[in-house]
Amino acid sequence: MSSRGSTLxxxxxxxxxxxxxxxxxxxATAVAGGxxxxxxxxxxxxxxxxxxxxxxxxxxxxxxxxxxxxxxxxVLNTRLFPYGLAVADVxxxxxxxRSAGDDAGNxxxxxxxxxxxxxxxxxxxxxxxxxxxxxxxxxxITDESVxxxxxxxxxxxxxxxxxxxxxxxxxAWNVAVLLGVLAGSMVRNTNAFxxxxxxxxxxxxLALPALAExxxxxSAGTGAVVAVALTxxxxxxLPVLAALAGLATGWRPRRRTTNDPTPSxxxxxxxxxxxxxxxxxxxx
Amino acid sequence: MPLLAIVALAAITYAFRIxxxxxxxxxxxxxxxxxxxxxxxxxxxxxxxxxSALMNGHDFAGWARPAGVLVAGLLAARRAPFPxxxxxxxxxxxxxxLAGVA
Numbered sequence: 001m002s003s004r005g006s007t008l009x010x011x012x013x014x015x016x017x018x019x020x021x022x023x024x025x026x027x028a029t030a031v032a033g034g035x036x037x038x039x040x041x042x043x044x045x046x047x048x049x050x051x052x053x054x055x056x057x058x059x060x061x062x063x064x065x066x067x068x069x070x071x072x073x074x075v076l077n078t079r080l081f082p083y084g085l086a087v088a089d090v091x092x093x094x095x096x097x098r099s100a101g102d103d104a105g106n107x108x109x110x111x112x113x114x115x116x117x118x119x120x121x122x123x124x125x126x127x128x129x130x131x132x133x134x135x136x137x138x139x140x141i142t143d144e145s146v147x148x149x150x151x152x153x154x155x156x157x158x159x160x161x162x163x164x165x166x167x168x169x170x171x172a173w174n175v176a177v178l179l180g181v182l183a184g185s186m187v188r189n190t191n192a193f194x195x196x197x198x199x200x201x202x203x204x205x206l207a208l209p210a211l212a213e214x215x216x217x218x219s220a221g222t223g224a225v226v227a228v229a230l231t232x233x234x235x236x237x238l239p240v241l242a243a244l245a246g247l248a249t250g251w252r253p254r255r256r257t258t259n260d261p262t263p264s265x266x267x268x269x270x271x272x273x274x275x276x277x278x279x280x281x282x283x284x
Numbered sequence: 285m286p287l288l289a290i291v292a293l294a295a296i297t298y299a300f301r302i303x304x305x306x307x308x309x310x311x312x313x314x315x316x317x318x319x320x321x322x323x324x325x326x327x328x329x330x331x332x333x334x335x336s337a338l339m340n341g342h343d344f345a346g347w348a349r350p351a352g353v354l355v356a357g358l359l360a361a362r363r364a365p366f367p368x369x370x371x372x373x374x375x376x377x378x379x380x381x382l383a384g385v386a
Binding site: 014015017018019021022025035039042043046047048049051052055056057058060062063066067069070072073074075076077078079080081082083084085086087088089091092134135137138139141191192193194195196197198199200201202203204205206207208210211215216219220221223224225226227228231232233236239240241243244246247250251 | 285286287288289290291292293294296297298300301302303304305306308311313318320321322323324325326327328329330331332333334335336337338339341342343345348349352353356357360361365366367369370371372373374375376377378379381382
């Protein structure tokens with residue numbers, strides 16, 4: 001029990017550290033690219049979805065329109081919809097009298113205790129408080145918090161894992177972006193530190209767990225070739241959206257087999273509405 | 285990037301997040317739609333990674349950046365920890381530039 005708790009604290013800390021580095025480079029790159037300081041800061045607070053923030057800022061820094069930036073970010077974030085379905089039970093305040101605080105106590109994480117306490121007492125609280133918790137919980141649905149929740153089988157532990165990861169990450173991400181903004185406005189040439197290479201590296205690391213299927217790899221490979229080939233000729237932002245045409249190459253073979261009533265094991269695994277591989281640690 | 289664009293992206297993003305917790309009992313997503321969402325996200329991420337690794341505006345970005353990204357990608361594929369992947373990308377690219385590679 002306590003070892004599980006300390007494992008959770010260690011894993012959450014590791015994820016916060018990793019995403020903190022990303023946030024640092026996001027803030028620094030955005031400001032160094034010429035955007036005002038409040039753009040990365042406001043995005044991190046309001047959007048709070050690293051991949052789409054990096055994508056949107058990347059499109060704008062490449063000279064793309066705000067519309068293309070929002071479109072790219074929005075398409076990336078469609079995955080939050082199935083995530084929300086997958087963790088709906090832990091985003092909602094706990095029903096009944098069972099307190100999740102017992103589980104969090106051994107964990108020792110401030111975030112975990114706070115979150116579990118809030119979720120646990122909400123069962124008896126007024127309806128408006130339950131709503132606020134649900135609305136707040138939705139904002140901290142991320143790849144990481146969903147992956148943490150789904151690694152647990154016990155409902156109370158799922159709740160603690162989700163809230164501990166979600167709230168800690170929200171804090172770490174926003175602090176890191178702020179520090180990155182400060183660093184980016186002080187350092188003249190961030191390219192000398194290779195910061196521009198961290199954007200694509202992060203995107204690849206985020207996408208890798210989803211590339212387990214050949215179908216997805218074919219789609220992504222085709223899309224990447226299309227996007228790079230169109231970059232010299234199309235206005236910035238559009239080539240990345242054009243890459244979605246790559247979906248057709250990967251999906252055509254599958255449509256032919258849709259009459260097959262039995263989904264493949266891989267389809268069933270991925271059909272559980274959530275990442276089957278932890279996006280940070282790579283653990284299954 | 286205007287504030288309106290940030291607010292729009294935030295609103296769209298939050299809408300995707302809140303639908304599940306609000307109407308889990310009423311919404312069931314066909315498995316094909318789930319797969320399509322996941323694939324679309326992967327395609328966008330990889331396309332964006334490729335263009336931002338190779339291109340600077342409309343032109344080739346030079347070798348230092350894609351080299352750093354390649355090393356990071358290989359590390360990520362070998363399940364290296366996330367911080368290692370990010371630092372490797374920056375260090376390889378910075379060192380190559382220090383050595384005179386554009």
